Amino acid sequence: MLMCKDLAEIASDYIDGELATSQNLAIRMHLMMCRHCRSFIGNLRVSTDLMQAHSSVAPDEALMRRIDQRIAEALAARKKD
Amino acid sequence: MNTALQKDAEHTLIVALQQGDAAAYEKAVREYSSGMLAVARFYMDAASAEDIVQDCWVTVIDAIEKFESRSGLKTWLHRIVANRCKNKLRSNKREVNTDFSETLDPELANRFNASRRWQQPPRLRFDESADVLLENGALSDCLDKHLSALPENQRSALMLYEAHQHKSEDVCNILDVSASNLRVLLHRARQRIFLMVETFQESGEC
Structure with a gap:
């Protein structure tokens, strides 16, 4: 029988739809009976959405300018060749 | 998309x-x-x-x-x-060390008892959507802090898969990890974010 910890171990696979049908069914049965796991799956889903929505991937402008500079030098060197 | x-x-x-x-x-x-x-x-x-x-x-x-x-x-x-x-x-001649043996974050694993049931269940439900939660600047800052504290391999997997929306097979190819190891990296990273949001929502502390 699927226990709470078993469910926690494969929770991301469930959220991403990566599980086999039989495992999916076992999780759904468990979720019907267990409010703690319902909270856990719901919270993990929100955590996953947070990552997708969070814009912390904004580039560091100082690094971008250093890269611009190196590209400009390389392009200039190529034009001379 | x-x-x-x-x-x-x-x-x-x-x-x-x-x-x-x-x-x-x-x-x-x-x-x-x-x-x-x-x-x-x-x-x-x-x-x-x-x-x-x-x-x-x-x-x-x-x-x-x-x-x-x-x-x-x-x-x-x-x-x-x-x-x-x-x-x-x-x-x-440097090796990349990665431990894929544990699926659960140790902090989360400790919240189950010996019979694999919750001993310390989730303390609250995140009732708001991710977009609404992110309107809270302090939570957004806290997320940044915790993301930068993630082990590199977890953070890269998370960034490529969630933030940059790569397909699993592309992430595996780019990072040279197996599909099952990628699943472990993603799951571990998401658990850290879950634990962070739970603490933040409960106490307002990062």
Whole structure:
């Protein structure tokens, strides 16, 4: 029988739809009976959405300018060749 | 979500890059560097990762002429970074250490009893959507802090899969991990974010 910890171990696979049908069914049965796991799956889903929505991937402008500079030098060197 | 419009825009950008258009490079650097950095950080420390990304952009100037659009530009750039990192590690004889044996974060694993039931169940339900939660600047800052504290391999997997929306097979290819190991990395990273949000929602502390 699927226990709470078993469910926690494969929770991301469930959220991403990566599980086999039989495992999916076992999780759904468990979720019907267990409010703690319902909270856990719901919270993990929100955590996953947070990552997708969070814009912390904004580039560091100082690094971008250093890269611009190196590209400009390389392009200039190529034009001379 | 690669619409025809995005594909057209990407094609226009590629042509401009192939012509050595400086403005196109500035645009591409801003669009793609953060993802390239996430890849490099999987393999090495922050300073070396920045060096690698700079070096890669210089090689792109020549390599882009042979770009054949078999993959998207983003995936192609990420592969260049990954290959360069792997070569550098080989030449330095450094190994990338990764532990894939534990599926659960230790902090979460300790919240179950011996019969595998919850001993300390989730303390609350996140009732708001991610977008609403992110309107709280303090939570957004806290998320930044915890993301930067994640082990590099987890953070890179998370960045590429969630933030940069790569397909699983592309992430596996770029980071050179198996599909099952990628699942472990993603799951571990999500658990850390879950634990962080739970603490924040409960106490307001990061």
